Amino acid sequence: MAKVEIYTKFMCPYCTRAKSLLAGKGVEFEEIDITMGGPKRQEMLARANGRSTVPQVFIDGTHVGGSDDLAALERAGKLDPMLAA
Template sequence: MAKVEIYTKDWCGYCARAKALLESKGVAFEEYDITLGGPKREEMLERAPGRTSVPQIFIDGSHVGGSDDLSALNREGKLDALLGL
């Protein structure tokens, strides 16, 4: 199964939606809460240049994008393959 990382904030509905989609597929993920900023926020900005919104999602180190991007991959039938399902 792929390594999934997701940068989130506490109050973020899009983050909750992305996590719910991953959980519905039984996929474990590493969540980085950047609500208060800090080094993980800086890391996200380096890994996803120009993207300041959350969530930002990475699958096996490749930037997927945000919640809408994740949902689009799922609708197109491409997400399961990326996740190694």
């Protein structure tokens, strides 16, 4: 199973949606809470090419984007192969 990381903030509905999609597939993920900013937020900005919205999702170190991007991968049938790697 691929390593999945997701940067989130408290009370973010898009974060909840992305986490629900992953959990529904039985995917374990590392959640990195950046609600209070700090070095982890800076890390996310660097890894996500400056994208500052949450969530930001990474699969095996590859940036896949936010909640809408994750849902689009699922609709296109591309998410499962990425997760199986």
